[in-house]
Amino acid sequence: MGNLNIALGALLRHLGCDVVQGQKPNKRSLEMGVRYAPELVCLPFKVTLGDMFGALERGADTLLFIGGGDWSCRYGYYGRIQCSILRRLGYEFRSIFVGNKDIKFVASEILRMNSGSWTTAIKNWTRGFAVAWHKSKLVDEVESLARHFRPHEQNRGECARLSHKFLKRIDDEDRVLALRKMKKEIREEFCSIRRTGQPAPLRIMLVGESYCVIEPFVNFDIIEKLGELGVHAEPFLTAHRWLFYHAMRINEDRGFPRKEARALAQPVWQYNAGGEDQLSIAYTIRAAQQGFDGVIHLMPFSCMPETAALPVFERVCRLYNIPFLNISLDEHTGVAGVYTRIEAFLDVLSQRRARQDSVENVYPRSQRVAIQHP
Amino acid sequence: MKCYLGIDVGSISAKGVVIDDDRQVISDCYLRTLGNPIAATKDVLRNLRENLPPRFSVRGSATTGSARRLAGIMINADIVKNEIIAHAVAACHRYKGVQTIIEIGGQDSKLIIIRDSIPVDFAMNTVCAAGTGSFLDHQAIRLGLPIEEFGKLALKADNPVHIASRCTVFAESDMIHKTQLGIERNDIVAGLCEAIVRNYLNVLAKGKEMKSLILFQGGVAANTGVKVAFEKALGMRIEVPEYFLVMGAIGAALLARFQMQGPSKFIGFDRSVDQEFQSRGFECPDCPNQCEIVEAVRDGEVVARYGSRCGKWE
Known part of the structure; x- marks a missing residue:
């Protein structure tokens, strides 16, 4: 999922695993996933299942499943179902489920990998965790700088080139100190990109199901594509935030704590239906408050929580007067339809902004009545 | 005479118009794509040229529709625009005060909400073709009727029968079942028109405010049965514009008229x-994504390539 492999790979390597560097999700993993997954299951299941075929073929003997049975939507069962699908096809591997209920088992596994010594296990875990944390933060930094500068870059592809270069370096570097030093260098290089003089680009908030928002393979590289069209797209969740704040529940997200988000969404959506729907709604409201130009909602076709929340998104966007586009993703390779909708959406947004600007000239912002919080 | 060309190549039909400097249509053409957008684009251009005055110069050209990119490369168009905006532009320009556009074409249907002559919201049907022109086409063949008579028959119906509207497959089996019961054909046809309208309103219009003036354009607007069914369901009058078939192409031509600065890149009707x-495709072997690259070839020379995720072939 996104660049999650860099941090997780480092953590596992420090715990003494020999990590098969998985290939990014690709057309073949989708093909394999669709062939062997239940038909009505959602896209993330199919793609991740397909990725496991790739990993097993490249010699993996252990598969690690995150979210073993205690996730709130059907994702919680995915690991176990994928595991039994693979076993029935004759693949042999050890399976480890990582979830709250399996914590004892995971701990014993870690102990086993460190030849039974608790001291080494704890030492390796602490070190691995520190490296993973720093790598993940740095990856997040690279992604966010690329998102920020891409709409402005003069030579198309400059940000992509830089992020590629740094992601590789982050992946190869295992010393915390060197990682810390790299941060400054990354910032400087991104800031020195030649920029066009284009003023404020359109800003779009991406919300929805986390896999669809984070994994570029399933969302047609939407962040990069929008960036190349001169639009700043901000995902509500990144791989870093997903791993540490969301899955591990380690530290509350400093930018927008979950508790605050819940409170913001409370008036329109009282509880979480299972996925990231409540959080997504909160981010939608916040996008409107922060003056974003629009919201794009990405979800896998047949996703229960997001489908349930869809009418609420539409209502929220009407209430807060912010344009909204829903894109339901499934196994289709024809991206033309999706791009048609996105293009039209961008046209709507820029015309809207042009009109707002003309209103601005007649009535300065200070004289206008603020939109009431419902 | 200065003129502007707009071409709209969709999945089922290809449309083209030429407008003059005063934005009046001087030539228009509508024909079926028949699965071959390249041949259809050529046919459209051939037909358009026949109705043009002897002396003219094309000052701008634009393409739209699902094959807009291909058609744009073919004629070297100045503007390539999505069909949603093209339809909105045409409607706003020809009808002042339009607030809602219903567009039902061969393979998709759209709802565009307009306020103060600017599109502010839109919806487009998802991957499924239920509730579009091809569904009606298919049922017309099954009933042994020419599609052109569908509308007239629907108007003669006394008791339109209820037909499932959610999915084309369900609708079809429902329709067959009702025909076998011996229900009159007029009522079945009217039922189909109502099913399309119900499907449209359920899929696209949920949560959208449809205000008058409502325009109904696209191929299905030829079917008066559907228009009447819309009026019945919404309780509002619906206008079908004069050039309802080619509104997308008119929108493209208008965009060319408004946005052109400098000479047109259009390669000319004859050329x-x-x-x-030709367009040919191949799979890029360089990474596991195996992108399908499309290569456009004009007179033996590659003029464009597109379709890769990484952008290296473009």
Whole structure:
């Protein structure tokens, strides 16, 4: 999922695993996933299942499943179902489920990998965790700088080139100190990109199901594509935030704590239906408050929580007067339809902004009545 | 005479118009794509040229529709625009005060909400073709009726029968079942028209405010049965514009008229029609994504490539 492999790979390597560097999700993993997954299951299941075929073929003997049975939507069962699908096809591997209920088992596994010594296990875990944390933060930094500068870059592809270069370096570097030093260098290089003089680009908030928002393979590289069209797209969740704040529940997200988000969404959506729907709604409201130009909602076709929340998104966007586009993703390779909708959406947004600007000239912002919080 | 060309190549039909400097349509053409957008674009251009005055100069050209990119490369268009905006532009320009556009074409249906002559919201049907022109086409063949008579028959119905509207497959089996019960054909046809309208309103219009003036354009607007069913369901009058079939192309031509600065890149009617144009595809072998690259070839020379995720072939 996104660049999650860099941090997780480092953590596992420090715990003494020999990590098969998985290939990014690709057309073949989708093909394999669709062939062997239940038909009505959602896209993330199919793609991740397909990725496991790739990993097993490249010699993996252990598969690690995150979210073993205690996730709130059907994702919680995915690991176990994928595991039994693979076993029935004759693949042999050890399976480890990582979830709250399996914590004892995971701990014993870690102990086993460190030849039974608790001291080494704890030492390796602490070190691995520190490296993973720093790598993940740095990856997040690279992604966010690329998102920020891409709409402005003069030579198309400059940000992509830089992020590629740094992601590789982050992946190869295992010393915390060197990682810390790299941060400054990354910032400087991104800031020195030649920029066009284009003023404020359109800003779009991406919300929805986390896999669809984070994994570029399933969302047609939407962040990069929008960036190349001169639009700043901000995902509500990144791989870093997903791993540490969301899955591990380690530290509350400093930018927008979950508790605050819940409170913001409370008036329109009282509880979480299972996925990231409540959080997504909160981010939608916040996008409107922060003056974003629009919201794009990405979800896998047949996703229960997001489908349930869809009418609420539409209502929220009407209430807060912010344009909204829903894109339901499934196994289709024809991206033309999706791009048609996105293009039209961008046209709507820029015309809207042009009109707002003309209103601005007649009535300065200070004289206008603020939109009431419902 | 200065003129502007707009071409709209969709999945089922290809449309083209030429407008003059005063934005009046001087030539228009509508024909079926028949699965071959390249041949259809050429045919459209050939037909358009026949109705043009002897002396003219094309000052701008634009393409739209699902094959807009291909058609744009073919004629070297100045503007390539999505069909949602093209339809909105045409409607706003020809009808002041339009607030809602219903567009039902061969393979998709759209709802565009307009306020103060600016599109502010839109919806487009998802991957499924239920509730579009091809569904009606298919049922017309099954009933042994020419599609052109569908509307007239629907108007003669006394008791339109209820037909499931959610999915084309369900609708079809429902319809067959009702025919076998011996229900009159007029009532079945009217039922189908109502099913399309119900499907449209359920899929696209949920949560959208449809205000008058409502325009109904696209191929299905030819079917008065559907128009009447819409009026019945919404309780509002619906206008079908004069050039409802080619509104997308008119929108494209208008965009060319408004946005052109400098000379047009259009390669001319003769060259467009006579060229040997091919598009061929191959799978890029360089990474596991195996992108399908499309290569456009004009007279033996590669003019464009697109379709890769990484952008290296473009």
